[in-house]
Amino acid sequence: MASAGVVIVGGGVIGCSIAYHLRRAGFPDSVVIVERDPSYRRASSRLAFGGIRQQYATEVNARMAQRSVEFYRRFDEEMAVDGRSANGRFRPRGYLFLADSENAESFSRRFEKMRSVGVAVEKVARDRMLRLVPGMNVSDIEFGLFGPQDGYGDPIGVLAGFRAKTESLGVEFVAGDLESVDVRADRIAGVRAGGRTIATERLVCAAGAFSRRVGELVGVSIPVSPVRQQLVRAALPRPWPFEFPVVIDPTGVHWRSAEGNAIVIAKTETTEPEGENFGSDPDRLAALQPVLTHRVPGLFGLETVSTWAGLYEMTADHNGLLGEHPERPGLFLACGFSGHGLMMAPATGEILASMLMDREPFVDVSALSVDRFRSGRLFQDEAMI
Amino acid sequence: METRKSLFRKVERAIEAIERSPDVASTITQTASAVIENFREDLGVRGGRLYERRDGGYELTRTFGDVRSVDLGLFVPDAYPPVQRVIDEGVVVMDLTAPGVDQEFEKRLDADRFAAIAVGDDEYILAFTVDPTAPDDDLMSSLGIMRLAVDQKLRQNRFVSALNEARQIQMSILPKRSVRRGAIEVAGYTAPAEIVGGDYFDFIPLSDRILGVAIADASGHGLPAALQVRDVYTGLRMGVERDFKIVRTVERLNRIINQSRMTTRFVSLFYGEVEEEGNFMYVNAGHPPPLHFHSRGVTMLKQTGMVLGPSSTATYSRGFRLLERGDALLMYTDGMFEAHGDGGNEYGLSRLTDAFLEIRDKPADEIARRLIEQVQAFAGGGEPEDDQTVVVIKRGEDPPVVPVEGNRLTGGSPRQTG
Numbered sequence: 058m059a060s061a062g063v064v065i066v067g068g069g070v071i072g073c074s075i076a077y078h079l080r081r082a083g084f085p086d087s088v089v090i091v092e093r094d095p096s097y098r099r100a101s102s103r104l105a106f107g108g109i110r111q112q113y114a115t116e117v118n119a120r121m122a123q124r125s126v127e128f129y130r131r132f133d134e135e136m137a138v139d140g141r142s143a144n145g146r147f148r149p150r151g152y153l154f155l156a157d158s159e160n161a162e163s164f165s166r167r168f169e170k171m172r173s174v175g176v177a178v179e180k181v182a183r184d185r186m187l188r189l190v191p192g193m194n195v196s197d198i199e200f201g202l203f204g205p206q207d208g209y210g211d212p213i214g215v216l217a218g219f220r221a222k223t224e225s226l227g228v229e230f231v232a233g234d235l236e237s238v239d240v241r242a243d244r245i246a247g248v249r250a251g252g253r254t255i256a257t258e259r260l261v262c263a264a265g266a267f268s269r270r271v272g273e274l275v276g277v278s279i280p281v282s283p284v285r286q287q288l289v290r291a292a293l294p295r296p297w298p299f300e301f302p303v304v305i306d307p308t309g310v311h312w313r314s315a316e317g318n319a320i321v322i323a324k325t326e327t328t329e330p331e332g333e334n335f336g337s338d339p340d341r342l343a344a345l346q347p348v349l350t351h352r353v354p355g356l357f358g359l360e361t362v363s364t365w366a367g368l369y370e371m372t373a374d375h376n377g378l379l380g381e382h383p384e385r386p387g388l389f390l391a392c393g394f395s396g397h398g399l400m401m402a403p404a405t406g407e408i409l410a411s412m413l414m415d416r417e418p419f420v421d422v423s424a425l426s427v428d429r430f431r432s433g434r435l436f437q438d439e440a441m442i
Numbered sequence: 443m444e445t446r447k448s449l450f451r452k453v454e455r456a457i458e459a460i461e462r463s464p465d466v467a468s469t470i471t472q473t474a475s476a477v478i479e480n481f482r483e484d485l486g487v488r489g490g491r492l493y494e495r496r497d498g499g500y501e502l503t504r505t506f507g508d509v510r511s512v513d514l515g516l517f518v519p520d521a522y523p524p525v526q527r528v529i530d531e532g533v534v535v536m537d538l539t540a541p542g543v544d545q546e547f548e549k550r551l552d553a554d555r556f557a558a559i560a561v562g563d564d565e566y567i568l569a570f571t572v573d574p575t576a577p578d579d580d581l582m583s584s585l586g587i588m589r590l591a592v593d594q595k596l597r598q599n600r601f602v603s604a605l606n607e608a609r610q611i612q613m614s615i616l617p618k619r620s621v622r623r624g625a626i627e628v629a630g631y632t633a634p635a636e637i638v639g640g641d642y643f644d645f646i647p648l649s650d651r652i653l654g655v656a657i658a659d660a661s662g663h664g665l666p667a668a669l670q671v672r673d674v675y676t677g678l679r680m681g682v683e684r685d686f687k688i689v690r691t692v693e694r695l696n697r698i699i700n701q702s703r704m705t706t707r708f709v710s711l712f713y714g715e716v717e718e719e720g721n722f723m724y725v726n727a728g729h730p731p732p733l734h735f736h737s738r739g740v741t742m743l744k745q746t747g748m749v750l751g752p753s754s755t756a757t758y759s760r761g762f763r764l765l766e767r768g769d770a771l772l773m774y775t776d777g778m779f780e781a782h783g784d785g786g787n788e789y790g791l792s793r794l795t796d797a798f799l800e801i802r803d804k805p806a807d808e809i810a811r812r813l814i815e816q817v818q819a820f821a822g823g824g825e826p827e828d829d830q831t832v833v834v835i836k837r838g839e840d841p842p843v844v845p846v847e848g849n850r851l852t853g854g855s856p857r858q859t860g
């Protein structure tokens with residue numbers, strides 16, 4: 058029977074990042090990733106918006122995000138294989154949250170908190186906002202919160218880069234389902250996946266929105282729910298003279314620039330029901346267009362290129378689940394990032410690698426333990442969107 | 443403006459009630475009840491009387507709503523001027539001052555102002571007591587529309603056998619099985635709402651490499667819709683087989699429908715030609731835009747023009763698409779997304795795309811069949827509210843590949859920095 062030092066369920070950005078960091082940190086044993094969907098048709102990593110920011114209002118999230126932003130800045134070289142660089146294409150165009158009279162107060166509070174935990178963020182007035190986004194309507198905007206080091210990357214390029222690099226470092230991918238988990242004396246002892254049996258003492262759940270089912274196989278609760286998020290890619294009505302930062306309108310509509318004189322637009326719907334739904338409304342732009350043209354009148358005449366949907370991996374407090382499961386030694390969680398996992402993936406990989414090698418992670422992540430749901434101490438970060 | 447719209451929505455609702463009625467008696471009863479129920483507020487309709495034709499005049503046989511029923515059996519001679527007027531004009535609104543009105547008689551009926559329609563080849567007169575302030579125009583137009591609907595329905599009841607015939611014609615029109623052109627696979631499925639539906643689809647073989655694919659929806663149901671569908675079927679087949687210009691064919695078809703005497707309503711049509719290599723050329727006459735599923739999500743085929751019928755001079759233009767390996771086109775009629783589930787919410791396009799994505803790897807005919815099953819399950823089974831039709835065009839896929847996605851950024855240098 059084969060054996061592995063670590064088996065990771067899920068070969069999206071999180072799973073790959075963990076494997077990559079294990080190899081880089083000199084983990085002595087073999088690392089196996091179980092991934093049932095080699096074309097990543099339903100992986101959130103492939104379907105994401107691509108926003109990468111460090112604007113968080115708690116220390117642990119802010120430090121993880123900062124670490125990740127730094128990583129993304131050097132991603133394309135660091136993930137190079139055989140001299141060919143990756144195509145994560147991180148672009149530090151910035152992240153601009155717009156505060157109107159209704160949310161000005163909470164944004165001011167958030168700003169203070171972010172500053173106190175060392176986030177690079179500025180409070181910007183109207184004239185500065187207009188330089189960041191020429192032609193924007195700021196008449197109903199009080200101020201903006203701008204993260205100059207933030208930006209966006211190409212999710213496909215990031216996923217492909219992570220995957221190619223991990224493979225080049227000898228990480229083995231098993232193409233198949235995690236079928237069962239062998240638990241002995243409450244500890245992880247092995248897995249069956251893709252028709253193979255692998256003995257291992259360490260199992261990592263990096264299964265994204267599908268994590269709850271992994272918990273069922275292991276016999277513990279992993280409180281992550283799949284919730285659909287829809288995106289629209291729309292062609293700009295005329296050649297656009299600049300690249301947008303990620304702009305977050307007070308209505309929650311946000312967008313960034315994309316290849317081919319286009320933008321990618323999203324809006325998180327608080328009423329979206331739970332479920333593994335991948336359908337997207339092909340006419341979704343019609344609902345978003347009024348907000349977009351109110352904010353930037355020049356966006357009148359956008360045309361849909363495509364719409365698609367992927368799954369957010371939601372927890373009750375929208376923060377990730379990180380660390381060994383208290384009820385099942387050997388089971389490590391790296392999931393539940395609730396729509397922020399792409400930007401958290403580098404730091405998550407580094408932290409998990411430390412934990413799996415019994416080292417101190419670079420930041421204290423005990424607040425993100427799954428224990429918080431049992432004890433009812435949810436973890437709040439005001440900068441969660 | 444708003445009230446106008448809401449008035450016409452009520453007219454539509456009333457017509458639906460009529461169209462659902464199974465026989466003459468209930469058509470009349472439902473018309474009267476629908477008028478009173480829907481127009482009480484806007485037009486002050488309080489109650490109604492039904493007169494049936496007898497020798498030399500009409501007999502009051504039923505009352506509806508808020509009127510005195512003591513006069514049942516009352517006989518009104520043909521010579522009474524208001525009767526003559528309603529027979530001549532179909533719809534009238536009158537008060538006691540109108541020429542020829544017998545004031546005593548009408549007062550006894552408590553009908554200071556009334557509106558009346560003659561229906562069923564003048565076999566019946568329906569008279570309603572109306573509010574003195576209700577606008578004439580609104581009364582005339584609402585009741586006028588109702589009258590046409592009732593007449594159509596009554597005629598239809600008489601033609602059940604003809605209808606069955608029409609149904610057979612229609613079933614013989616619809617393709618029986620899916621069709622292939624190289625790696626292109628095409629299949630369709632329809633679930634009619636009534637005895638005969640207004641939906642249709644067709645696969646027209648143009649060469650061994652090219653296939654014509656049509657989907658259409660004639661507004662309304664029943665015999666007229668079915669006959670119109672047959673016109674589209676014949677016109678399109680003749681057109682595209684003789685002439686390779688699809689725009690010209692559709693424009694000609696529009697003129698045919700426009701001149702057809704049956705055209706009380708209109709037809710939406712989407713017609714496309716798919717080549718073995720994945721090229722797809724289409725013309726859309728007001729049909730819901732088909733969906734193109736590709737590796738980067740889903741896109742609507744937005745190029746469109748006016749529905750067939752209302753304007754003889756409508757012009758159309760072509761749209762193009764390339765179907766890559768693994769791509770699919772989904773064509774559908776509005777019954778596929780307007781179905782209502784528990785709680786009244788619509789099935790909607792996003793559920794439709796979700797259902798498609800779940801089964802996109804299945805053969806085209808299985809996809810078509812299952813999509814209809816899903817909508818029907820959502821709507822809770824039973825007769826569909828409207829016809830439901832889907833057509834699926836699939837281009838076969840190679841084994842899974844490393845993903846390439848369109849939300850990739852350029853390397854171009856931006857002028858604005860943050």
Ligand SMILES: Cc1cc2nc3c(=O)[nH]c(=O)nc-3n(C[C@H](O)[C@H](O)[C@H](O)COP(=O)(O)OP(=O)(O)OC[C@H]3O[C@@H](n4cnc5c(N)ncnc54)[C@H](O)[C@@H]3O)c2cc1C
Binds near residue numbers: 287367392398
């Ligand atoms: C529309 C959308 C927009 C988003 N925008 C952003 C953004 O702007 N910024 C950001 O940071 N994040 C964003 N996210 C969130 C981000 O995509 C996720 O947090 C992140 O991709 C999670 O990575 P992952 O590797 O855990 O999950 P995934 O990429 O989903 O990978 C999990 C993998 O596990 C596999 N798997 C699951 N269960 C099993 C099993 N039992 N056996 C075998 N394999 C299994 C799956 O096939 C899948 O490939 C967005 C998400 C969506 C859907």
